[in-house]
Amino acid sequence: MAITAPGQQLNLNESPCWGSRSVDCFEKLEQIGEGTYGQVYMAREIKTGEIVALKKIRMDNEREGFPITAIREIKILKKLHHENVIKLKEIVTSPGPEKDEQGRPDGNKYKGGIYMVFEYMDHDLTGLADRPGMRFSVPQIKCYMRQLLTGLHYCHVNQVLHRDIKGSNLLIDNEGNLKLADFGLARSFSNDHNANLTNRVITLWYRPPELLLGTTKYGPAVDMWSVGCIFAELLHGKPIFPGKDEPEQLNKIFELCGAPDEVNWPGVSKIPWYNNFKNKANEETSKGGFQTLMTSVPFALLFLPLLFSAFLNSLFCVSFDRHALELLERMLTLDPSQRISAKDALDAEYFWTDPLPCDPKSLPKYESSHEFQTKKKRQQQRQHDENAKRQKLQHPQQHGRLPPIQQSGQAHPQMRSGPNPPMHNSQPPVAAGPSHHYGKPRGPAGRAPPYGSSGMTGAPRGGGSSGYGVGAPNYPQGAPYGSSGAGRGSNMMGGNRNQQYGWQQ
Amino acid sequence: MAANFWTSSHYKQLLDPEEVDVLQPLDKDKGVTLEDFKLIKMHMANYICKLAHHVKVRQRVVATAVTYMRRVYTRKSMSEYDPRLVAPTCLYLAAKAEESTVQARLLVFYIKKFYADEKYRYEIKDILEMEMKILEALNYYLVVFHPYRSLSQLLQDAGINDINMIQFSWGLVNDTCKMDLILIHPPHLIALACIYIASVHKDKDITAWFEELRVDMNVVKNISMEILDFYEGQRLITDDRFNTAFSKLALKP
Numbered sequence: 001m002a003i004t005a006p007g008q009q010l011n012l013n014e015s016p017c018w019g020s021r022s023v024d025c026f027e028k029l030e031q032i033g034e035g036t037y038g039q040v041y042m043a044r045e046i047k048t049g050e051i052v053a054l055k056k057i058r059m060d061n062e063r064e065g066f067p068i069t070a071i072r073e074i075k076i077l078k079k080l081h082h083e084n085v086i087k088l089k090e091i092v093t094s095p096g097p098e099k100d101e102q103g104r105p106d107g108n109k110y111k112g113g114i115y116m117v118f119e120y121m122d123h124d125l126t127g128l129a130d131r132p133g134m135r136f137s138v139p140q141i142k143c144y145m146r147q148l149l150t151g152l153h154y155c156h157v158n159q160v161l162h163r164d165i166k167g168s169n170l171l172i173d174n175e176g177n178l179k180l181a182d183f184g185l186a187r188s189f190s191n192d193h194n195a196n197l198t199n200r201v202i203t204l205w206y207r208p209p210e211l212l213l214g215t216t217k218y219g220p221a222v223d224m225w226s227v228g229c230i231f232a233e234l235l236h237g238k239p240i241f242p243g244k245d246e247p248e249q250l251n252k253i254f255e256l257c258g259a260p261d262e263v264n265w266p267g268v269s270k271i272p273w274y275n276n277f278k279n280k281a282n283e284e285t286s287k288g289g290f291q292t293l294m295t296s297v298p299f300a301l302l303f304l305p306l307l308f309s310a311f312l313n314s315l316f317c318v319s320f321d322r323h324a325l326e327l328l329e330r331m332l333t334l335d336p337s338q339r340i341s342a343k344d345a346l347d348a349e350y351f352w353t354d355p356l357p358c359d360p361k362s363l364p365k366y367e368s369s370h371e372f373q374t375k376k377k378r379q380q381q382r383q384h385d386e387n388a389k390r391q392k393l394q395h396p397q398q399h400g401r402l403p404p405i406q407q408s409g410q411a412h413p414q415m416r417s418g419p420n421p422p423m424h425n426s427q428p429p430v431a432a433g434p435s436h437h438y439g440k441p442r443g444p445a446g447r448a449p450p451y452g453s454s455g456m457t458g459a460p461r462g463g464g465s466s467g468y469g470v471g472a473p474n475y476p477q478g479a480p481y482g483s484s485g486a487g488r489g490s491n492m493m494g495g496n497r498n499q500q501y502g503w504q505q
Numbered sequence: 506m507a508a509n510f511w512t513s514s515h516y517k518q519l520l521d522p523e524e525v526d527v528l529q530p531l532d533k534d535k536g537v538t539l540e541d542f543k544l545i546k547m548h549m550a551n552y553i554c555k556l557a558h559h560v561k562v563r564q565r566v567v568a569t570a571v572t573y574m575r576r577v578y579t580r581k582s583m584s585e586y587d588p589r590l591v592a593p594t595c596l597y598l599a600a601k602a603e604e605s606t607v608q609a610r611l612l613v614f615y616i617k618k619f620y621a622d623e624k625y626r627y628e629i630k631d632i633l634e635m636e637m638k639i640l641e642a643l644n645y646y647l648v649v650f651h652p653y654r655s656l657s658q659l660l661q662d663a664g665i666n667d668i669n670m671i672q673f674s675w676g677l678v679n680d681t682c683k684m685d686l687i688l689i690h691p692p693h694l695i696a697l698a699c700i701y702i703a704s705v706h707k708d709k710d711i712t713a714w715f716e717e718l719r720v721d722m723n724v725v726k727n728i729s730m731e732i733l734d735f736y737e738g739q740r741l742i743t744d745d746r747f748n749t750a751f752s753k754l755a756l757k758p
């Protein structure tokens with residue numbers, strides 16, 4: 001972690017024994033991500049040839065100097081040293097005034113000229129999962145989940161909340177190692193949970209109910225909810241709570257987990273926005289929606305665990321792993337104080353029964369895949385396809401050249417929504433390009449979930465609530481991974497017929 | 506805040522007293538003595554305390570800011586890094602790092618309000634620019650452990666609940682930021698030295714408790730002596746002494 005520890009290489013030009021090196025020590029290769037506070041590049045260190053990721057810290061628009069998010073991230077990353085946490089190698093600055101895009105010299109020497117240097121990782125979980133034809137085996141899912149929990153447990157022991165756990169922030173290298181990245185929203189917490197923290201954190205789809213209800217006192221359980229969402233997503237093949245705004249997000253959660261009350265979540269009625277939600281829920285009940293009715297009728301709650309399991313069973317359409325279900329249920333527990341901790345999750349039966357988590361090194365190696373680039377390529381592809389479509393209107397049988405696994409996706413058009421539906425039919429199974437998430441997603445399309453309530457417009461939508469309701473009666477048979485991920489590009493998991501890595505293994 | 510001091514950058518960067526008492530060549534050339542150097546740092550620690558009082562931040566932020574300032578001057582000269590700008594900037598940065606952000610314009614406002622002296626006047630852009638230089642000088646190591654946490658734990662462990670004694674040792678710990686102790690010693694030893702002085706001063710015999718601790722009492726006693734020497738020396742310091750020292754730097758015209 002030391003930047004200029006004795007014995008390490010010296011600066012390129014001058015060699016101060018203290019201070020940061022110049023970004024000129026690196027050769028930028030290509031952009032692999034776009035974050036809220038800057039771009040991410042893949043780069044090569046000139047002297048050693050080592051490949052790294054450079055995350056630029058955006059300094060423009062900063063009235064208050066060096067961004068506090070960057071301060072948090074640096075402070076936290078300098079403190080954390082773990083094989084499942086991304087390693088901040090050093091910080092480099094750009095010497096002298098930089099020019100902006102229009103070529104005007106920049107007045108402030110440091111404006112836009114600071115980069116965090118990270119170890120390079122080939123994939124992020126979302127990018128990897130989105131690869132056409134990609135499907136994870138059970139030992140592989142267990143392997144990733146265990147690494148995710150191990151890294152997160154380490155953070156929590158060190159009193160750090162990540163606050164933005166999602167697939168694109170989980171980086172994976174070709175040795176099968178998974179590392180937590182993007183600590184731009186992370187912060188330290190004290191064990192008494194007495195400090196008031198903002199509830200505007202965590203990407204909407206992975207945000208726990210207590211934050212959606214407006215609590216400002218919370219702890220590590222918020223990250224565990226996100227882990228539960230990731231886990232379900234790995235099993236299910238697509239995001240399980242793709243809400244488009246906060247109310248819808250809550251509804252999706254309550255449809256699956258039941259509505260909270262003082263019985264299943266003591267203290268919930270004291271959470272700031274609980275009553276807003278409750279009134280709304282009652283209104284909807286009067287409209288007579290069956291699912292909302294189920295969730296707001298108290299006695300239904302008595303059968304909740306049962307409903308939940310039944311729901312999941314039907315959702316995943318297989319007689320699946322009871323241990324996986326048990327663990328998932330304990331992660332997606334409404335009451336944060338009853339939600340399983342990372343440590344206890346690691347002790348869960350799931351990780352200790354056959355098939356055991358595999359050795360990361362035994363996992364297949366893939367061409368690099370980062371969400372950012374996958375998305376870009378997809379956009380290009382879509383444009384290309386649309387052009388092709390216009391030209392070939394008289395040749396409707398263009399699907400003929402697609403592999404058979406695409407067919408299962410087409411049988412359920414109602415599941416397909418989102419900003420870019422055509423691509424399901426038209427995208428040939430080209431290798432997904434890299435895409436990366438050292439930073440946060442920004443693209444207009446793709447499956448980047450909306451961040452705060454401000455990010456709702458144009459946000460990708462999930463498959464509508466029809467597939468998510470209790471009992472999920474109309475969920476397609478035999479498509480456990482869901483081949484129609486919203487805004488996810490081609491059906492990432494393919495159908496399950498040609499499964500190479502069946503999860504029943 | 507961090508869980509473990511012994512694995513922290515703070516621990517790895519502890520210095521020997523000889524390394525702290527080093528004058529940068531630029532300052533030395535101007536005739537600044539080691540005494541002057543220490544005096545200016547102490548004065549700047551006071552300046553940070555006063556500013557912090559106006560912008561209302563926690564004592565922790567003050568302690569972190571002073572530590573940043575002291576770390577900066579183990580590597581940078583006062584001639585190049587004007588203490589009158591470094592001090593408020595360290596407070597600005599520490600406030601961010603300790604999650605009690607203070608707006609730069611607020612700092613500038615209070616500096617103008619309470620310091621008639623032109624030489625203390627700096628604008629927002631100066632602070633923001635110096636912030637980057639300080640981050641670089643600190644090598645982006647922003648984590649600081651303070652004696653406060655150890656102090657309350659140790660006081661509890663020693664079974665001391667006499668409010669006078671507690672307040673007295675807290676006061677001592679507050680004053681340690683006027684010395685370079687935090688760069689040299691682990692924070693729990695500084696806390697112990699303060700408890701030791703307080704126990705002697707308040708006639709509380711806790712020798713038995715000290716003996717049971719697995720710490721090198723010689724180090725604790727040395728720190729205690731250093732603190733006492735500091736208080737002794739305090740009396741001789743006048744504003745004139747400080748002004749003379751500062752004028753040697755011949756900074757802002």
